[in-house]
Amino acid sequence: MSINLTVQQIFSWATRLSAQQDYQALTYKFLELLVEIPWIDSAVVYEIYNHERKKSGETSIVRELLIRRFPLDFTRNNEDHNDLLAGLDHTTDLNLSAPDESGFHAWAIFFVRGSGGPERAIHLEGAFDREMLELLDRLRGVYRNLVILHDTKERDVLTKLPNRQSLDARLLQVCEHYRDHQIIDTKEEKSSWIAILDIDHFKRVNDDFGHLYGDEVLLIFSQLMEKCFRYNDFLFRFGGEEFVVILNLASQETAVNVFNRFREAVANYNFPTVGRVTVSIGLTHVDGISMPTTQLDHADKALYHAKDTGRNRIILYEDMSVLVRDNDHSETELF
């Protein structure tokens, strides 16, 4: 079997991959190019997040793998990919099935690490000999360099969560989905919700303890988010002490409960040196009619109302009276 990929082709690949605007486009293009290779039958990318969870009532921390298949389908419940990646050697960059009598491997998994974002696993099926694997490793190197570049651009430096720029792209995708699949009844379990989460009196944390402790609060806060929300929710650092969550596959009641649970988790957490911290949350339904900026504006109005009415609470935009919405608007404009 001949490899049929020349140096020029690899160069053209690298050029096409580096022309992609973001991580999503890059990974779509990478998978598209891989399956064009005749000796590759299928190609899938998985994102692997290492989550540490404390079991309730126990003090020991359990490391739990969370694996997302690319691209994440937020309209479906978690598919469990842990089996696929269990038993692999995570200390090397390449795992292989046992070779057949001609020396070909039926599957190969290449890891991509060190980007600051999640670890990626490229799962290839087909028939691979040593020469092909060497070539694939070079392609992995090209992809890895570009993933590092995009993760640096699309993720927040401190918390490693996707940043504001990533939110804009993701929210547009979610809104477009609901434009085609409108959900009017918010009791529907298939709804999505957008929330802005703002740490209360964060200026005081900085003023009383210094910026370094402030940063530590932000970091722990982001880790609590990762522990409390689910596989198919999207988390972002919006900027400063503000974070955004797009919660998927939830009714109104579930959404309010989930955010309340998170609010309590923050209020009950003993932040090192700083002690107790609380969070206010403004929440709204992704309705499939409004523009993404309007949805964010609604969540922001609800957040303002939560701040105005005592903090450490959740306000649902849909529960606010028109009068209160308008009042908050005038305040928003004043500041």
Ligand SMILES: Nc1nc2c(ncn2[C@@H]2O[C@H](COP(=O)(O)OP(=O)(O)OP(=O)(O)O)[C@@H](O)[C@H]2O)c(=O)[nH]1
């Ligand atoms: N340590 C740290 N502080 C930050 C960062 N980004 C923004 N801040 C600080 O966050 C604080 C936000 O303060 P305000 O907007 O006045 O709000 P607040 O004190 O949280 O009060 P409320 O939101 O009304 O409860 C400011 O002091 C910013 O300097 C950061 O990356 N690290």
